[in-house]
Amino acid sequence: MRIMLNDTSLQLATVSTLAQLLQQQQLRTEGLAIAVNNSVIAKRLWQEYQLQNHDQIQLFHIVTGG
Amino acid sequence: MLHIANKSFSSRLLLGSGKFAHPGIMQQAIQASGCQLVTLALKRLQLGQQQDDLLSPLQQMNIQLLPNTSGAKTAKEAIFAAELARDALQTNWLKLEIHPDPRYLMPDPIETLMAAEQLVKLGFVVLPYCSADPVLCKRLEQAGCAAVMPLGAAIGSNQGLQTRAMLEIIIEQAMVPVIIDAGLGAPSHAAAAMELGAAAVLVNTAIASSQNPVAMAGAFAQAVNAGHMAYNAGLAAAHSHAAPSSPLTDFLATL
Numbered sequence: 001m002r003i004m005l006n007d008t009s010l011q012l013a014t015v016s017t018l019a020q021l022l023q024q025q026q027l028r029t030e031g032l033a034i035a036v037n038n039s040v041i042a043k044r045l046w047q048e049y050q051l052q053n054h055d056q057i058q059l060f061h062i063v064t065g066g
Numbered sequence: 067m068l069h070i071a072n073k074s075f076s077s078r079l080l081l082g083s084g085k086f087a088h089p090g091i092m093q094q095a096i097q098a099s100g101c102q103l104v105t106l107a108l109k110r111l112q113l114g115q116q117q118d119d120l121l122s123p124l125q126q127m128n129i130q131l132l133p134n135t136s137g138a139k140t141a142k143e144a145i146f147a148a149e150l151a152r153d154a155l156q157t158n159w160l161k162l163e164i165h166p167d168p169r170y171l172m173p174d175p176i177e178t179l180m181a182a183e184q185l186v187k188l189g190f191v192v193l194p195y196c197s198a199d200p201v202l203c204k205r206l207e208q209a210g211c212a213a214v215m216p217l218g219a220a221i222g223s224n225q226g227l228q229t230r231a232m233l234e235i236i237i238e239q240a241m242v243p244v245i246i247d248a249g250l251g252a253p254s255h256a257a258a259a260m261e262l263g264a265a266a267v268l269v270n271t272a273i274a275s276s277q278n279p280v281a282m283a284g285a286f287a288q289a290v291n292a293g294h295m296a297y298n299a300g301l302a303a304a305h306s307h308a309a310p311s312s313p314l315t316d317f318l319a320t321l
Contacts, residue, residue, distance in 0.1 A: 006113055062151075
């Protein structure tokens, strides 16, 4: 399966859920938010959320700001 | 106490977390200010770049985190950002800001009102950054916003209360807290805003970009308290001519 992660195209072999993708990418989940195909996927769903071929995944995180 | 939605705060100073030279200085400034509401922003993650642990020190400080929608140019983008921020921080509190023009960063009143109406329906506690327009502030209040945040001057401009006359009308009419946001460049500006009867002020650049942000945070905290005390005490009236405060008798006339 091939997905877009922000601006990077990724070929996934062993990864099938959002949570597995985050683990593979070694991402800190604190302050992180995810949208798949422009819909926000709540944190509590990451564990079971099944990725599909051609999914556009966008990662956002909290930074400082006024 | 400052009451917003279902929460109460003893501090009437809100801090923006941007522009600090170092996260440690930001944390010290927050502590020195005594503030209990701190704004944060949202950004697309750069893959491969190290993620700083910004949140755990803040979460230990027992403050309400207030994510903003900065970067949104339309109501649609702001609602998307709001949903991301709610999930990222697990809070439904939101500083709504929509400013499409990067030169003056003036909030778009139409998109802001449209977004506020929808976000309130989606269960957000909405604090909108907005123009110092009394009619708009009333409309935002009627839409269910928990407070209104009219600007004193352009974001980061440090020009003080350029909108003073309009702020006076907004404060007089408001049934929700009025938080003066943006443009406050000196503690005296914050004190002046509080003397007008503002419920609180939000400061970022004036503290973060000062030579000593921690000391400046303390100075703003005192100014906010002084201004609020003065408002409660009831300021004496201004006059166009002198009014003697010592007796003007002719006891020296015999010389």
